[in-house]
Every structure is written in C-alpha cells, then in structure tokens.
Amino acid sequence: MRNVERLCLAHFWVAFAAFLVAALLGTWQMWVRSPLGANIGTPGQYFLSVTAHGVSMAYVLTTFFIMGFGYFVAVTALARPLPGKAWAWGAWWVGVIGVVMAVVTILTGQASVLYTFYPPLTGSPWFYVGLVLVVVASWVWCVLMLVAMTAWKRENPGRPVPLAMFATVANAVLWLWTTVGLAVELLFQVIPAAFGLVQTVDVGLARTLFSWTLHSIVYFWLIPAYTAFYTMVPRAAGGRLYSDTMGRLTFVLLLLYSLPVGLHHLLMDPEHGNGTKFLQVLLTGFVTVPSWLTIFTVWASLEIAGRLRGGRGLFGWIAALPWERPMVLATGFAFIMLGFGGFGGIINMAYGMNAMVHNTAWVTAHFHLIFGGSAVIMYFAIAYQIWPRLTGREYASLAPLRLQLSLWFIGMMVMTLPWHWLGLQGQWRRVANFNYADPLIAGWGPWVIVSLAGGLTLLASALLFVGNLLALHRSAAIAVARPLYALAVDPPQRVPAALNGFGLWNVLVLVLMLIAYGWPLAQFAIEPSPTAIVHRVQ
Amino acid sequence: MSEPRTSEPRVLDQPWRMWASVAVVGILLFGVLLGILIIPIVQGRSAGIDAYTAICRALGILPGSPARPQPVSAAPPTPVSQVVWTPQVLQILARGDTARGHAKVQEVCVACHGEQGMSPSPDFPNLNGQSGAAIYKQLHDYRTGSRTNPLMTGIAQALDDPTIPDVAAYYAGQPKRNPSPASLGELPAAIVQLVELGDPNRNIPPCAACHRPGSGGPIETPILSEQVREYLAQQLRMYASGERRNDVYARMRVIAAKLTPAEIDGLSRYYSAGFR
Numbered sequence: 001m002r003n004v005e006r007l008c009l010a011h012f013w014v015a016f017a018a019f020l021v022a023a024l025l026g027t028w029q030m031w032v033r034s035p036l037g038a039n040i041g042t043p044g045q046y047f048l049s050v051t052a053h054g055v056s057m058a059y060v061l062t063t064f065f066i067m068g069f070g071y072f073v074a075v076t077a078l079a080r081p082l083p084g085k086a087w088a089w090g091a092w093w094v095g096v097i098g099v100v101m102a103v104v105t106i107l108t109g110q111a112s113v114l115y116t117f118y119p120p121l122t123g124s125p126w127f128y129v130g131l132v133l134v135v136v137a138s139w140v141w142c143v144l145m146l147v148a149m150t151a152w153k154r155e156n157p158g159r160p161v162p163l164a165m166f167a168t169v170a171n172a173v174l175w176l177w178t179t180v181g182l183a184v185e186l187l188f189q190v191i192p193a194a195f196g197l198v199q200t201v202d203v204g205l206a207r208t209l210f211s212w213t214l215h216s217i218v219y220f221w222l223i224p225a226y227t228a229f230y231t232m233v234p235r236a237a238g239g240r241l242y243s244d245t246m247g248r249l250t251f252v253l254l255l256l257y258s259l260p261v262g263l264h265h266l267l268m269d270p271e272h273g274n275g276t277k278f279l280q281v282l283l284t285g286f287v288t289v290p291s292w293l294t295i296f297t298v299w300a301s302l303e304i305a306g307r308l309r310g311g312r313g314l315f316g317w318i319a320a321l322p323w324e325r326p327m328v329l330a331t332g333f334a335f336i337m338l339g340f341g342g343f344g345g346i347i348n349m350a351y352g353m354n355a356m357v358h359n360t361a362w363v364t365a366h367f368h369l370i371f372g373g374s375a376v377i378m379y380f381a382i383a384y385q386i387w388p389r390l391t392g393r394e395y396a397s398l399a400p401l402r403l404q405l406s407l408w409f410i411g412m413m414v415m416t417l418p419w420h421w422l423g424l425q426g427q428w429r430r431v432a433n434f435n436y437a438d439p440l441i442a443g444w445g446p447w448v449i450v451s452l453a454g455g456l457t458l459l460a461s462a463l464l465f466v467g468n469l470l471a472l473h474r475s476a477a478i479a480v481a482r483p484l485y486a487l488a489v490d491p492p493q494r495v496p497a498a499l500n501g502f503g504l505w506n507v508l509v510l511v512l513m514l515i516a517y518g519w520p521l522a523q524f525a526i527e528p529s530p531t532a533i534v535h536r537v538q
Numbered sequence: 539m540s541e542p543r544t545s546e547p548r549v550l551d552q553p554w555r556m557w558a559s560v561a562v563v564g565i566l567l568f569g570v571l572l573g574i575l576i577i578p579i580v581q582g583r584s585a586g587i588d589a590y591t592a593i594c595r596a597l598g599i600l601p602g603s604p605a606r607p608q609p610v611s612a613a614p615p616t617p618v619s620q621v622v623w624t625p626q627v628l629q630i631l632a633r634g635d636t637a638r639g640h641a642k643v644q645e646v647c648v649a650c651h652g653e654q655g656m657s658p659s660p661d662f663p664n665l666n667g668q669s670g671a672a673i674y675k676q677l678h679d680y681r682t683g684s685r686t687n688p689l690m691t692g693i694a695q696a697l698d699d700p701t702i703p704d705v706a707a708y709y710a711g712q713p714k715r716n717p718s719p720a721s722l723g724e725l726p727a728a729i730v731q732l733v734e735l736g737d738p739n740r741n742i743p744p745c746a747a748c749h750r751p752g753s754g755g756p757i758e759t760p761i762l763s764e765q766v767r768e769y770l771a772q773q774l775r776m777y778a779s780g781e782r783r784n785d786v787y788a789r790m791r792v793i794a795a796k797l798t799p800a801e802i803d804g805l806s807r808y809y810s811a812g813f814r
Contacts, residue, residue, distance in 0.1 A: 042734045042735060042744075042746075043734075043735070043744060043747065044746070199625050199628045199629075200625045200628075256562060271598070272598050273595060273596050273597045273598025273599070274573075274578070274595070274596050274598075274603055274604060274605075275573040275574035275577075275578060275593075275596030275597050275598075275604075276573070276574075276596075276597065276598065277573075278569070278572070278573030278574075278577065278596075279566075279569040279570055279573045279574070282565075282568075282569040282572070282573065283565070283566075283569060286565065433735070433738065434738070435738030435739055437738070437739045438738070438739070494550065495550075496550040496551040496554040497550075497551040497554075498551055498554035498555055498558060499554070504554075504555055504558060504559075508558065508559065508562045508563075511562070511563060511566070512562065512566060515566055515570065516566075519597065520598075523598060523599075531625070533623050533628070533757055535757075
C-alpha cells in the first residue's frame with residue numbers, strides 16, 4: 001500500500017506545483033491588465049503567461065490530480081491492490097517528461113499559442129509532443145481503471161461496483177472518447193504543421209475536431225467533484241447518500257451528453273450549418289440534466305445528515321450541518337458557484353444570447369467559476385480529506401483549511417462576478433491590455449480593480465492550500481483511518497448491468513457522435529474548404 | 539424475504555437497455571427532425587426560400603441561413619495586391635535557386651541593392667536577410683502595378699516569373715550584419731514603447747506584433763531589422779500619404795497616418811540600428 005500512496009502523492013504534487021505557479025501567473029496577468037499595472041510587461045510576455053497559466057491549470061493540474069485520485073479510489077473503494085503499478089509509474093514519468101517539454105517551449109517563447117489548439121497559429125512542435133505525452137499518460141491511467149474495475153467484477157460477480165469506482169471509470173471512458181478529437185487534430189494537423197511537413201492547414205476541420213474535445217474535457221475535470229459530492233460528502237456530513245441509482249444515472253448521462261455537444265463552442269463559426277448547430281445545442285440542454293440530478297440528490301443527502309444531527313423545520317437542517325468540516329463547507333461553496341456558473345453556461349449555449357457574450361470576459365468568468373470555482377474547490381476538499389490517509393498524519397487544526405476554502409470562494413466570486421458584468425459591457429477576452437484613456441473603456445477600470453482584489457485573494461488561498469498540505473507532512477499525530485465513502489440509504493444489492501458497466505453507453509455514445517459529428521466532419525472530406533497558410537510562433 | 543428471480547441481472551437489464559436506447563435515440567431523432575427539416579422549412583417559407591434550399595442551408599451544403607435571403611453584393615472586388623498565398627506559391631518560393639538568383643542579381647540588381655544585399659544608397663533598401671516572401675510580394679506588386687516606382691516597375695516587369703523566387707531566395711540567404719545594440723540607450727523610451735506596446739490611445743498596435751525576426755504578422759511582413767533608415771522613413775511617409783498602397787487591408791496606411799514625423803524618424807532609427 002505504501003507504494004500506492006507514494007504514487008498518489010507523486011501525482012498530486014505535480015498537479016499542485018503546477019497549480020501554484022499558474023495561480024501566481026494568473027494574478028500577474030490580472031494586474032497588468034488592470035489600470036494599476038497598465039503598460040507593464042509586453043503583449044509577448046502576457047500571452048506567454050496566459051499560455052503557461054492555461055496549460056498548468058487546464059492540463060497539468062487536472063490530468064495529474066484526476067489520475068492520482070483515480071488510483072486512490074481504485075485501491076480504497078475496491079479494497080484490492082492496484083493492477084499494473086509499474087505501468088502507473090511509467091505513465092507518471094511519461095507525463096512529467098511531457099510537462100517539462102511543454103514548460104521549456106513555453107518559457108522560451110516558442111509556444112505562446114494560448115492553451116487552445118486553433119491553427120493556423122502553431123508553436124514549437126515539442127510543445128505539442130509534450131502535451132501528447134501527457135495525454136498518453138492519461139490513457140494508461142484509463143486502461144488501468146478499466147482493468148481494476150473488470151478484475152473486481154470478476155471477483156465479485158453480480159455485485160454492484162462501488163459508486164466511487166463506477167464514477168471514476170465513467171470518467172476514464174469519457175476521457176478516452178474526449179481525447180479522440182484532440183488527438184486526431186494534433187497528430188494529423190497541428191504537429192505536421194508545426195514540424196513544417198505541411199504548409200497549409202484546414203482551419204475549419206481543426207476547429208471542429210477541437211470542439212469535439214473542448215466541452216467534454218470540462219466534464220472530465222468536473223467528474224472528480226461530482227464523485228466527491230455523491231460518495232464523500234454524505235459521509236463527511238454524517239448522513240447517507242439519498243440514492244445510489246441517481247449517482248450512477250448522473251455519471252452515465254455525463255458520459256452521454258458531454259460529448260455530442262461541442263459545436264456550441266462554434267456557434268459563431270461559418271463552417272457549419274444552422275441545422276447541425278441546432279442539434280448540438282438541443283443536446284447541450286440535456287447535459288444540464290445530470291447537474292440537476294446531482295443538486296437534488298446531494299441536497300437530499302445533506303438534509304438526511306442535517307436531520308440526523310437534530311435539525312428541525314423547513315431549513316433548520318441546514319444550520320445543523322457540520323459546516324466546520326472542510327468537505328461540507330467546500331460543497332456549500334461549490335454549489336453556490338455551480339449555480340452562478342451553470343446559469344451563465346445556459347446563456348452561453350443559447351445561440352442568440354451567446355452572440356452577445358461571445359469572446360467577451362463573460363466566457364472567461366464562466367469557465368473560471370465552473371472549473372476554477374466548483375471543480376477546484378472540490379479538488380482542495382478531496383485533497384484535505386485523503387491527505388491524512390496518504391501521509392498517516394492528522395491535522396493539528398481544521399481552521400486553516402476552512403480559512404483557505406473560504407478565501408478561495410470569496411476570491412472566485414469577487415473575481416468572476418465583475419468579469420460577467422464587464423463581459424455584458426463588451427470587454428473582450430484574449431487581449432494583453434486595455435486603453436483606459438478611452439472613455440468607453442475607462443468605466444471598466446473600477447470593476448477590473450475589484451476583480452484584481454478577487455485574484456489576490458485567490459493567490460493568498462492558493463499559497464495557504466499548499467502550506468496546509470505541507471504542514472500536514474510535518475505533523476506528528478497519527479491519523480485514525482476513517483471510512484471515506486458514504487453508504488446509500490438503500491444500499492444496492494444488485495443493479496442492472498446497464499448501471500454496472502459501460503457497454504450499452506459506449507454504443508449509445510457512438511450513435512450520438514455519428515449523428516452529431518458525422519456530417520460536420522464528413523463535409524470537410526466531401527467538399528474540402530480553402531486551407532490557411534500555417535503561421536508559426538518563433 | 540427471498541430475492542425474486544426477476545432481479546437477475548439479465549432480466550433486470552433488458553428494459554434498461556431498451557428504454558435507454560429509445561430515449562437517447564428518440565431525443566436525437568427529434569433534434570435532427572426539428573433542426574434539419576421542420577425549422578428550416580418553416581423559417582425558409584417566411585423568407586421566401588424553397589424547402590430544398592432551406593434544408594441544404596441548414597446542413598451547410600449551401601451558404602447562408604435558412605431564415606434569411608442571401609445578400610447579393612454588386613461591388614467588384616478590388617484587391618490592393620494580386621499576390622495570393624497558396625501552397626503552390628509557397629512551393630515555388632521554397633524551390634528558389636540561389637545560384638540562378640545570384641546570377642540575376644549580378645546582372646540586374648547589384649547597382650542599387652549590392653551583391654550581398656547591402657544598399658550603397660540611402661534611397662534603396664537593404665535586402666540581405668530579408669524574408670523571401672516579402673521580396674516575392676514586392677516584386678510581384680511592381681509587376682502588376684500594385685506598387686509603383688520609376689525604377690523598380692520597369693525592372694520587375696522585365697523579370698520572368700521563375701526568376702523572382704530565385705532572386706528572393708538569394709537575397710533572403712545573405713547574412714545580416716551584426717546589430718549594434720550599443721545605440722539602444724540613445725533611443726527615447728517612447729519609441730521603444732511604440733515598438734513593444736503600441737499606443738492604445740491612438741489605436742496604434744505595437745510594431746513588434748507583426749515585425750519580428752520570425753513571423754508575427756502575415757507571411758509577407760518584411761523584416762525591418764538593419765533596414766536603411768532613410769528608406770524606412772520614406773516608406774512610412776508614403777504609406778501615411780497614401781502614395782504607397784499595396785498593404786493588404788490598408789494596415790500600414792492606417793498606422794503610418796497616425797505617426798508624428800518625430801516618431802517616423804525615431805522608428806526608422808530604431809530599426810536601422812538592428813533592433814527587432
């Protein structure tokens with residue numbers, strides 16, 4: 001077991017080191033774009049920083065955290081050794097080498113292409129090869145998760161897979177589907193272009209392939225948070241999970257409907273017809289369903305806990321919840337941010353309303369609130385919850401943990417609510433500076449300063465987070481291993497095979513993707529569009 | 539209570555498999571029907587578009603929206619340059635023969651641009667280490683009349699098509715002199731700021747956004763480092779007055795018109811000193 005703990009910690013520390021660097025860069029970016037730091041740094045430095053911030057937060061923090069958490073769940077929820085431990089370590093090394101390659105190319109200014117893959121702009125080929133290595137490492141993880149679940153099912157015929165593992169494997173399956181679009185784009189379009197093997201690139205095709213990955217990747221990042229909602233939160237609150245079936249249904253729906261919807265990122269693009277966009281927007285509507293199910297189920301589970309703790313009346317159970325526990329506190333914060341971010345997202349997915357907020361700070365606000373807010377605060381909570389298990393040590397006090405989570409919540413709200421407002425006023429994103437002397441833009445200044453205050457709060461919280469974990473490593477007390485995962489009110493004895501595996505859902509994902517992405521992709525082969533000259537960052 | 543037999547996984551699973559498939563495929567077909575047939579036909583009818591065209595537009599087979607008639611523009615396009623960057627043109631450029639280019643340079647270009655691309659006169663630009671694409675575009679623009687010059691128009695028109703990439707390749711391959719960063723201290727900070735940050739107050743983007751050692755702007759963007767100072771100043775003034783007009787989207791005309799004479803002078807000095 002020691003070895004698995006080291007494996008998990010190795011993953012988590014890569015993730016959190018990248019997170020800390022990215023938090024510093026993010027704050028610097030906000031400062032130079034604000035009236036306080038105007039004209040400090042060049043646009044080149046700004047875009048280099050945005051690239052490093054995005055790659056660290058979106059690819060390194062997420063992928064390594066999810067892999068580490070997956071290994072942890074596979075061992076603890078299935079209560080059996082991790083299969084292929086050597087493979088897992090090998091994948092870690094491959095991922096780390098990939099990260100180093102990406103970091104070096106970014107820092108030398110050869111990859112200031114942001115963290116999206118939108119040709120004809122291309123950076124150093126080694127930047128892309130590095131990121132491909134990170135993805136390859138995550139594929140090894142996916143296979144190991146599938147192998148672990150299959151082996152457990154063989155040893156436990158007819159028994160339902162523990163929900164935490166079912167969710168983790170749902171994420172692995174989702175990730176395998178998700179990365180197809182990006183892998184095809186990188187391997188067949190972007191990397192040949194970056195190496196200079198081809199001089200032109202079909203931009204429409206590249207954008208369509210990236211959209212395949214672009215939405216579902218967010219659910220890959222979010223599923224660990226949902227896993228914690230269903231399995232760890234009810235236990236931490238001292239109650240039970242309201243419905244195990246609802247959890248399984250949620251993860252299945254996330255797998256089904258986060259994939260055939262990416263075209264809503266291309267609503268303003270000319271290369272697709274209105275009809276195909278409509279279909280994917282309609283399907284996008286269904287991706288909200290698992291979130292509604294989750295809010296209902298987790299809320300119900302918390303109510304059970306609150307009433308068990310003596311809460312009375314319509315709302316009395318809320319006050320009775322153990323908010324002093326980091327996992328419960330983080331869940332409360334995550335739900336508030338998920339609420340604001342979710343409603344913002346529903347606006348983004350609507351064709352007409354999207355036209356008004358497209359490419360504005362609204363979008364940046366939305367994904368910071370959903371990912372940086374809801375998902376990452378749950379990453380913190382998960383880390384806090386499992387760190388005593390990994391280190392065999394106990395926190396001296398939970399107060400710094402609560403302070404850190406509170407600072408993150410306050411910082412994220414103070415940063416992103418002004419961004420939403422600025423987006424509505426038309427503040428564009430992806431620019432290095434604003435001209436506050438322009439009377440139209442001058443009015444944005446105070447709001448930008450408010451959001452900078454939020455950013456500084458987030459930086460303080462990020463530092464405190466890493467400090468809290470480091471402090472635990474030095475803490476002397478020995479932890480008593482507490483149960484991690486909640487029992488359901490009505491623990492399942494048998495579940496239908498559909499809710500105990502992914503065969504049926506893979507077939508349905510295939511059908512959805514064939515219809516939703518078949519024609520949008522086929523049209524590029526039937527009638528090739530004019531290609532663009534590759535533009536290389538040097 | 540004994541477990542009823544119907545809870546066997548296989549029996550349990552059958553309705554799941556059926557109803558999940560029906561629901562997922564049903565929603566999908568509903569979306570297809572609505573998005574590709576019903577909405578386009580109904581929208582098209584009120585816009586005076588026949589059903590077939592509307593469906594083709596919804597699928598993206600025909601351009602335009604099913605809900606609106608496609609606007610027709612009567613204005614003929616008048617590009618400022620006839621050069622189009624296609625893969626074929628890039629291949630032609632890549633195949634430029636420096637030996638043939640050298641021969642042509644000695645025959646035609648040497649008097650004004652020098653054998654190594656170092657101009658002997660402040661009126662003519664240095665061509666050593668210039669981007670091949672930039673030389674190619676300017677020569678073509680002289681041939682087609684997009685750019686005019688009493689000397690160059692005639693010379694470019696006398697060149698035959700295959701020679702142009704050869705000359706471009708030859709000059710592009712000539713080394714730059716060593717830049718002399720010692721003189722950076724003499725440049726006013728305002729000029730350095732104009733290069734690196736532009737002037738948002740006047741909507742002037744940073745020069746360095748496009749003019750970089752490698753590519754920054756469009757492929758035809760010339761490399762300015764170590765260019766002849768007087769030549770740079772003259773070109774900026776010609777852009778500002780509109781006398782030179784072969785810049786696509788009038789990018790340089792818009793920018794140059796906003797520069798003061800002192801800035802034109804400062805920027806020319808900046809780049810002639812070798813800064814990128």
